[in-house]
Structure formats: structure tokens, C-alpha cells
Amino acid sequence: MVNICGIEFKNPIIIASGPGGNGQELAKYIDLNKLGGFTAKTVTPDEKEGNPPPRIVNVKAGILNSIGLQNPGIDKFIEDDLNFLDSLDTNVILSIGGDKKEDYLNLIERLNDSKAVIFELNLSCPNVGKNGIPLGIDKEGIYSLVKEAKKISKKPIFIKLGVETFLEDLVESAVKGGVDGVTLINSPKGLKIDINTGKPILKRAVGGFSGPAIKPIALATVYRIRKVFRDLPIIGMGGVFTFEDAIEFIMAGANLVGIGAGVMSDPERPINIIKELEEYFKVHDYQKIFNCALEG
Numbered sequence: 001m002v003n004i005c006g007i008e009f010k011n012p013i014i015i016a017s018g019p020g021g022n023g024q025e026l027a028k029y030i031d032l033n034k035l036g037g038f039t040a041k042t043v044t045p046d047e048k049e050g051n052p053p054p055r056i057v058n059v060k061a062g063i064l065n066s067i068g069l070q071n072p073g074i075d076k077f078i079e080d081d082l083n084f085l086d087s088l089d090t091n092v093i094l095s096i097g098g099d100k101k102e103d104y105l106n107l108i109e110r111l112n113d114s115k116a117v118i119f120e121l122n123l124s125c126p127n128v129g130k131n132g133i134p135l136g137i138d139k140e141g142i143y144s145l146v147k148e149a150k151k152i153s154k155k156p157i158f159i160k161l162g163v164e165t166f167l168e169d170l171v172e173s174a175v176k177g178g179v180d181g182v183t184l185i186n187s188p189k190g191l192k193i194d195i196n197t198g199k200p201i202l203k204r205a206v207g208g209f210s211g212p213a214i215k216p217i218a219l220a221t222v223y224r225i226r227k228v229f230r231d232l233p234i235i236g237m238g239g240v241f242t243f244e245d246a247i248e249f250i251m252a253g254a255n256l257v258g259i260g261a262g263v264m265s266d267p268e269r270p271i272n273i274i275k276e277l278e279e280y281f282k283v284h285d286y287q288k289i290f291n292c293a294l295e296g
């Protein structure tokens with residue numbers, strides 16, 4: 001029903017990287033094969049324990065997380081998760097992360113022969129380093145990473161970015177390097193303070209903010225990039241909780257729509273949204289909806 005980079009997606013709804021883990025837990029609650037796609041949690045070269053707790057806090061209209069890229073590392077990921085992901089009858093997107101260019105390139109080589117359809121280079125985790133992944137705001141770094149990734153990758157390369165002031169410049173660098181698409185947005189930074197102690201609730205203080213409150217920010221970001229890069233595949237996400245939210249993202253210019261925080265509060269949400277979209281698309285044309293952002 002949706003075709004990007006020559007890949008058929010049975011519907012436009014995918015699970016964003018993170019909340020669905022590597023799928024095995026979520027598969028106990030929903031049939032992953034009904035999804036348009038599933039993005040695995042970002043994997044890095046070495047195992048990461050993540051940040052000290054507390055690292056999740058609910059706030060009005062959203063959730064703050066400071067997980068800190070917790071993952072088993074590539075060796076264990078290949079051993080424990082890849083066979084499961086390869087067995088799915090839906091499009092799997094592998095999210096990869098690291099501290100430097102070589103990390104991403106090594107991970108691509110290790111995962112090149114999996115059945116996954118896209119590599120998503122996570123350049124925007126808000127919860128590592130001093131202020132996130134430095135490569136994600138470095139124009140030259142993005143260009144050189146994407147260019148080299150394209151040379152070795154057997155799959156399309158997407159990059160996942162946050163809400164940056166000079167986002168158009170970052171995307172332009174990625175396009176020059178030959179990127180196949182972008183995923184927008186990673187969680188912007190948020191803070192919650194306990195007024196009894198005067199201290200942030202998260203141990204790391206600032207965390208990634210997700211949930212309904214970020215939807216207008218995410219929509220604006222997708223729209224802004226679609227207006228400049230008219231043919232670039234975009235996976236849009238940020239605060240998608242209803243099928244109407246998903247339609248807004250497609251109207252803003254997203255080819256596919258990711259669900260993140262919405263899965264945490266209700267694992268069946270993506271399946272329900274898919275059902276409602278099926279009804280909607282009986283009377284509306286996906287391409288017409290998608291073209292909204294390109295008109296006017």
C-alpha cells in the first residue's frame with residue numbers, strides 16, 4: 001500500500017525504535033505481522049547498561065525517558081534477537097547507534113545480510129554523552145557518515161534526527177551524501193522537577209520528551225522538511241496516539257508514521273490505528289492525502 005525506496009509496506013504504520021524493544025516481548029500482546037513495519041531498539045557495538053534510575057517519569061501530556069541507549073550490544077543482538085526479527089512477516093528497520101562513524105559502519109557490515117529492509121542511523125539519542133550524539137548536529141560528519149554508509153550498505157540508509165535549529169542544513173548534508181530518507185523526530189529534551197526537593201526527578205535530570213504534547217512540534221518538523229525536500233522519503237513520528245494523528249502526519253508529508261510513546265500506554269494502539277486507517281482509506285486516497293503538503 002505504501003512504497004518507499006522500492007519497498008512495499010502493507011500499511012503506513014510502523015513501531016518507532018525503543019518502546020517495542022526487539023519485538024519478542026511485544027509479540028506476546030499483538031501480532032507484529034499486521035504492522036507496516038517494526039523498528040528495533042537502537043543497537044550499539046558494545047553492551048550498554050543505560051543510565052541510572054529513575055529514568056522514566058510521567059508528566060502532563062507525555063513521558064520523559066533517560067534510558068541511555070540500554071541494549072545488549074551487537075554480538076548478543078545477533079545471537080538473541082536477529083533470528084526473531086528476520087522471521088517476521090513485516091518490514092523490519094534496524095536502528096543502529098554509536099559514538100563515531102566507524103561504529104555505524106561496523107554495525108552495517110555485521111547486519112548487512114539480515115532480512116531487514118532499512119538501516120536507520122540514530123544520530124539523535126538525547127540521553128547519551130554531554131548533550132546527545134555529537135555526530136547528529138555535525139553537517140560534515142553527517143555527510144561523510146552517510147556517504148561511507150552508502151558505499152557498504154546493502155539496504156537503504158535513513159538517519160534519525162531531532163528538532164534542530166538548522167535541521168534543513170543537516171538534511172541537505174545527508175542528501176548530498178546519498179541518504180535514502182529521514183526519520184523525524186527523536187524526542188526533544190524535557191525536564192521535571194520535584195518541588196519538594198528542588199531536584200530533577202530523573203537521575204540524569206534532562207530526558208527525551210515523548211507523547212501527545214510533542215505532536216505539533218513533530219508535525220511542524222516533518223512539514224518543514226517536506227517543503228524543502230519534496231521527494232525525500234520521511235518516516236514521521238512524535239505523539240501519534242490516534243488514527244487522526246497518523247493522517248495529520250501523512251498530510252504533513254510523512255510517507256510512513258511511527259508510533260512510540262503510544263505503544264507504551266497501550267500495546268494494541270498501533271493495531272487499532274491500522275484498522276481505523278483501513279476504513280479511512282476505503283473512502284480517501286493515500287496519495288491525495290500525502291500530496292497535501294506538496295500543494296500550496
Ligand code: RRO
Nearest residue numbers: 066067068069125127187208
Ligand atoms: O535509549 C534512550 O535513552 C533513547 C534513545 Br537511544 C533515543 O533515540 N531516544 C530516546 O528518547 N531515548
